[in-house]
Amino acid sequence: MMELDNQQQPNPMKVMTDEQLETLRKQIAIYATICERLVEMHKTLTSQQDLAAELQNRFSLGFLSFCLTLVLKQLSFHLSLWSGVDKGGRMVSLYADPRTPSKQKIKDLTEELSQHGQIAEQNICNWFQNRRARSKRKQHCGVGSSNNKNGEGEVETETETLNEKRKRPESLFVVLPDGNNNNVIGTTTTTSPRPEDLCFQSPEMSSDLHLLGVQSNPRDEHLVESYNLYDHVEDYDMSG
């Protein structure tokens, strides 16, 4: 189940709102923090070379992994959501015009559609009603939170929600450290996309550090540590 059955689209793009991106950044930062802590722990532990059995009792490792698993799953879930594309409506292509059609128009449409199947004017009306309502609501919602930045597509509402049937292909990849597991993390690695392209990347992040998704704050040297760790990640199980 590899990470993605990459769509055969000519130009597969995914969309994310700025907020989504931001949230993603935050979440990544959180993981970074967590990892940082783990790394710290690691250092401490290794330097001490001894540990409390008691710890084990109290903080069941299983639980810890469980937690991490949750978190990771969540992140991956979000990612999947964000990377998805909207699904379109079925009848849409016929009704591309967002504005309320005249009665006559409705009639026409009904006729037209009748040729292809059972349909009543009522259906058409409903459809338009719902469409308007939802359009409106969507707009409203969006306004509430974002409104910054460049407004590009906004009025469009759904004019063409059509064709794009849903696909939402990206399935996830993350793996959960469930105690032992070997995990397969999505193989990946092949691409090396230019980090510059990643929106969540901060310029000041050194080219590799950003893989940890964190801003390199001066005081975040731990992260650097974790970075090293990352270096070794490769020879973990990653490739399986």
Place this chain on the structure above:
Amino acid sequence: MMELDNQQQPNPMKVMTDEQLETLRKQIAIYATICERLVEMHKTLTSQQDLAAELQNRFSLGFLSFCLTLVLKQLSFHLSLWSGVDKGGRMVSLYADPRTPSKQKIKDLTEELSQHGQIAEQNICNWFQNRRARSKRKQHCGVGSSNNKNGEGEVETETETLNEKRKRPESLFVVLPDGNNNNVIGTTTTTSPRPEDLCFQSPEMSSDLHLLGVQSNPRDEHLVESYNLYDHVEDYDMSG
């Protein structure tokens, strides 16, 4: 190519290429790997059975608590959604109410939740809707045959569905350690961290138990275990 056009969202959207997504995945995968590794390592170390009270005091405990706190907060939060615990949090009661909350409430919820992750009113609406619908359906179906135990009857809908649903609180949004936060990457324009608003804030997260494991499902042993830990969470100092 333009599949993005069908976004009826007013917000400006950004696009991610597959490569970008992949990189993102990679990042996440790395976290997963790191966490996994660390957990394993931790396990190994703990198997040595030596004691490190010192460690515990000065570090491990703090860290673990920190991690767990993050997660537990999430868990408790979500559980609260389902269990309707009224610990003085305003949100809780809102969630507890099976009926549809007013618009304003939804707005509030959205706001509050936004502090912890990307969320839109639509999500809230969906959540409530689905909840109602499924509650009802379950009720219908279930009534016919089972409902043994304490026959809550049917009106309760909520109460019983609760028991069924709440076992797996997996959808969480991660919380940022905003307290000291090194803040993240990027600009984070929207965030206005008002800790007061954090629903999790309530330390008295009720008696703990049902927050964590809830019905202590066999599967949730981890949670139960963590319960002990949770006791200590309070004195973790993550800022240090």
Place this chain on the structure above:
DNA sequence: ACCGTATGAATGAATG
């Protein structure tokens, strides 16, 4: 590896 469940989401329809 398949199948069932749970859940978020989209949509047609009904109600006020």
Place this chain on the structure above:
DNA sequence: CATTCATTCATACGGT
């Protein structure tokens, strides 16, 4: 027109 319900879909996850 606004809100809600009922249905359906697609995916994620867990168990076998």
